[in-house]
Amino acid sequence: MRKWIVGLGVLLLGIKALAAPIDVAKSSIIIVFSQMGVPIEAQFKRFSGDVQFDAAAPANTRAALTVDVASFDLGDPEYNKEVQKPEWFNAEKFTNATFTSNAVRVLSADKLEADGQLTIKGRTQKIVVPISVKQNGKQQIFSGELAIKRLAFAIGEGEWSATDMVEDNVRIRFTVVTAAQ
Numbered sequence: 004m005r006k007w008i009v010g011l012g013v014l015l016l017g018i019k020a021l022a023a024p025i026d027v028a029k030s031s032i033i034i035v036f037s038q039m040g041v042p043i044e045a046q047f048k049r050f051s052g053d054v055q056f057d058a059a060a061p062a063n064t065r066a067a068l069t070v071d072v073a074s075f076d077l078g079d080p081e082y083n084k085e086v087q088k089p090e091w092f093n094a095e096k097f098t099n100a101t102f103t104s105n106a107v108r109v110l111s112a113d114k115l116e117a118d119g120q121l122t123i124k125g126r127t128q129k130i131v132v133p134i135s136v137k138q139n140g141k142q143q144i145f146s147g148e149l150a151i152k153r154l155a156f157a158i159g160e161g162e163w164s165a166t167d168m169v170e171d172n173v174r175i176r177f178t179v180v181t182a183a184q
Contacts, residue, residue, distance in 0.1 A: 022053035023181035025068075026142065030179045032070060036153070037170040049074035052102075054181050056143050061115060061136070064107040066145075068179075070100040072123075090160045097124045104132075113137065123156035141183035148176045 032047040052068035073094045075086055087094040104119040115134040120127050130149060137144040153159055153173045154166075163169060 022055040022065075023143070025050070025052050025054065026180045026182045027051065029142075031177065033176040034075075035174040035176065036172070039168060043077070045075060045077045047071070047074050048076050052179070054143065054145065054179065056136070056145075056181070058136075058138070061109050062107055064104065064115060064117070066102070066104040066117065066119070066179075068102040072098060072100055090163050091158055093124055100124075102130075102132075121151065121156075124158060126156045128155055139180075143181045144178065145180075146176075146178040148174055150174050 027050065030050075032050055034045045034047070036043055036045075047070050049071035050068060052066065054064070054066050056064045072092045073087060075083065075092065077083055077086065086092055089096070100121075100123045102119055102121050104117040106118045108116045108118075110116055113136050115136060117132040117134055119130055119132060121130045122128075128151070130151065132147055132149050134145050134147045137146075151173050152171050153169070154164060154171050158173075159169055
């Protein structure tokens, strides 16, 4: 996946502060999908990005996130190898997925909605990401959940494009914590 613009958390906020890098040790990107009706949870272990956020001007928030698709972890080395193949993530050709925000709307003091571009496996889709914002000392915490369709990104090609085994709906849950500055 060339670039995955996962509507997750690298909010390059374009105001007063410089962009804050993500504290990956405190952040997470969890993927939930159903296989044969059974919910499966996996996570991406390697990602990076920047968030620029100013609580005084939250509409100026910007984010950029890059996810290493080879870090997708289903909890079993054999399954992890399988999802790297061309039918799934094609990690050899499309090493990263990316999310970049284009605009942010303020819904309330602690709720934002980011419009952005999510790119997975060379395919880009416009998405809207609901985001909750919290302050923890000098760190900002951005969290949320969004739904995507895996087939819109060609994840699960060939025999895997049928949705009777692996459902098309995928939920992405994220928590992005900025590094203290």
